[in-house]
Amino acid sequence: MTGFALFAAFPPPSIWEMPVDPSTMPPIPFMPTLQPFPVIVDHSYIFALTLNLLMVMSRVLVVGSGAGGATVGMELAKRGVDVTILEAGGYPKIGTEMRALGMYTGGMFGPGEFSRDGVEILRTVMVGGSSFVTLGNGVRSLQGELLGFGIDLEDEFVEAESELGITPCPVENLGPRTRLLMGASEELGFEMKPMPKFIDFTRCKGCGKCVLGCVSGAKWTSRNSVGEAFRYGAKLLMNHKVLNVLHGDGEVRGVRVSTPDGVKELEADRVVLSAGGLGTPVILQRSGLEAGSNLYGDLFVDTFGLVKGADFGSELGMAALVDEFHESDGFIMSPMVEGPLDLLTNRMPLGRKMTALRGGQLIGLMTKIKDEATGVVDADGGFTKPVGTVDREKVDKGYEKSRLLLEAAGAEPGSIFRTHIRGAHPGGTAGIGRVVDGGLETGVSGLYVCDCSVLPEAPGKPPVLTLVALGKYLGKQMAGL
Numbered sequence: 001m002t003g004f005a006l007f008a009a010f011p012p013p014s015i016w017e018m019p020v021d022p023s024t025m026p027p028i029p030f031m032p033t034l035q036p037f038p039v040i041v042d043h044s045y046i047f048a049l050t051l052n053l054l055m056v057m058s059r060v061l062v063v064g065s066g067a068g069g070a071t072v073g074m075e076l077a078k079r080g081v082d083v084t085i086l087e088a089g090g091y092p093k094i095g096t097e098m099r100a101l102g103m104y105t106g107g108m109f110g111p112g113e114f115s116r117d118g119v120e121i122l123r124t125v126m127v128g129g130s131s132f133v134t135l136g137n138g139v140r141s142l143q144g145e146l147l148g149f150g151i152d153l154e155d156e157f158v159e160a161e162s163e164l165g166i167t168p169c170p171v172e173n174l175g176p177r178t179r180l181l182m183g184a185s186e187e188l189g190f191e192m193k194p195m196p197k198f199i200d201f202t203r204c205k206g207c208g209k210c211v212l213g214c215v216s217g218a219k220w221t222s223r224n225s226v227g228e229a230f231r232y233g234a235k236l237l238m239n240h241k242v243l244n245v246l247h248g249d250g251e252v253r254g255v256r257v258s259t260p261d262g263v264k265e266l267e268a269d270r271v272v273l274s275a276g277g278l279g280t281p282v283i284l285q286r287s288g289l290e291a292g293s294n295l296y297g298d299l300f301v302d303t304f305g306l307v308k309g310a311d312f313g314s315e316l317g318m319a320a321l322v323d324e325f326h327e328s329d330g331f332i333m334s335p336m337v338e339g340p341l342d343l344l345t346n347r348m349p350l351g352r353k354m355t356a357l358r359g360g361q362l363i364g365l366m367t368k369i370k371d372e373a374t375g376v377v378d379a380d381g382g383f384t385k386p387v388g389t390v391d392r393e394k395v396d397k398g399y400e401k402s403r404l405l406l407e408a409a410g411a412e413p414g415s416i417f418r419t420h421i422r423g424a425h426p427g428g429t430a431g432i433g434r435v436v437d438g439g440l441e442t443g444v445s446g447l448y449v450c451d452c453s454v455l456p457e458a459p460g461k462p463p464v465l466t467l468v469a470l471g472k473y474l475g476k477q478m479a480g481l
Contacts, residue, residue: 061268063242066129067467068450069274070222075475077232088241089126094213115385121423128223135210135318136219138166138198141459150438156469164220168194175315177363178335184408195321208314245287252446270446277426277452285379291430295375296458297385297423303402304364305411311360331398336366367398370460373428427452
């Protein structure tokens with residue numbers, strides 16, 4: 001059997017079976033002519049060597065390991081590109097509220113960072129970024145708006161939905177609060193439907209602790225993509241905070257980075273910034289590039305009430321969705337209950353905080369709005385995010401409808417209250433058409449951005465699936481596909 005025939009007879013395996021590091025395997029004997037050789041060769045060994053010989057020797061630095069950055073890194077690495085992911089944070093332990101508090105960029109008295117005008121923004125700096133503490137919501141957002149910039153993500157959405165195993169929350173995984181609220185919605189004429197989730201429901205325990213990090217491993221996070229990138233030879237450097245991008249003559253040269261061993265300069269042929277809506281504009285400005293305006297906060301409030309005599313127990317958060325008001329009024333609603341520490345660190349009167357002690361009777365809804373992009377991120381990392389009249393009207397409308405739903409579900413009218421305004425997926429600060437083009441490239445050749453900062457406007461819906469699709473889109477573009 002000739003070498004070519006052998007390769008054809010043993011087709012390449014699934015990419016998942018490929019050895020981690022082809023360079024560690026023994027060499028195949030060089031064959032100057034196609035002579036038969038009666039040896040048994042592992043087909044994955046040949047496939048890996050073939051891929052290794054075809055590697056594109058282009059050094060790419062990906063700054064950040066959230067949904068966008070990890071996906072770009074994975075897509076490039078599996079096509080043979082030399083990729084290093086630089087992550088400013090580490091790999092913290094999970095499982096408790098106190099540990100989770102340490103994942104966020106706030107402090108011991110609250111998880112979020114506050115704008116100069118008092119709006120709290122929640123984000124994490126760690127391997128997996130904020131995808132690690134999401135509720136696993138896999139909805140499409142801004143598909144039409146991105147198409148207006150020439151970015152057609154239909155194929156990438158389909159691919160991502162398949163890879164992440166996105167499916168509407170099964171009926172049997174809907175908790176008692178969610179079921180009550182779905183019944184109340186039907187009575188009031190609202191359509192509350194199961195939320196699409198990137199959760200393996202055969203492993204989900206319904207513990208309601210998604211925001212602490214999924215201890216059962218049921219929820220997809222971008223750590224999965226980081227792991228896949230690593231399998232294809234990518235490198236991950238933790239506690240490496242990029243300070244600025246090195247560039248000259250209109251071309252990227254690398255990055256300057258703070259490491260545990262001091263400040264270093266790392267060279268690269270191409271750089272992808274995926275440090276998030278607050279982190280990326282800081283790096284760009286410190287690199288002499290314009291960015292930071294048009295900040296939206298992905299703002300939300302939670303509305304809670306108490307159902308006398310109830311003992312609800314734990315359940316999956318945001319397992320259902322009312323999105324019929326998204327286009328007309330700029331908000332969505334979804335069943336939500338916060339943990340005790342969340343309630344205790346919330347900016348509200350002490351009496352309301354004490355509802356944390358009656359968690360079994362607590363029922364709630366999140367109102368997420370499509371807020372105006374009126375904020376600014378400065379080069380020092382500080383930011384403003386005013387909440388104007390239009391945004392407050394959206395919040396108020398969502399609150400009133402949430403109040404109606406909670407009362408219909410049995411909540412005592414006098415017990416109903418709402419939390420202060422917060423944000424969870426800030427972006428818009430390096431928007432498409434302003435800072436990057438339709439290929440997500442900046443004015444510096446070889447410098448790209450792939451995170452919430454490129455989104456042209458607030459989605460008003462969970463953005464993770466859209467970021468994964470953008471990561472796939474950019475990875476293919478950079479690989480020349």
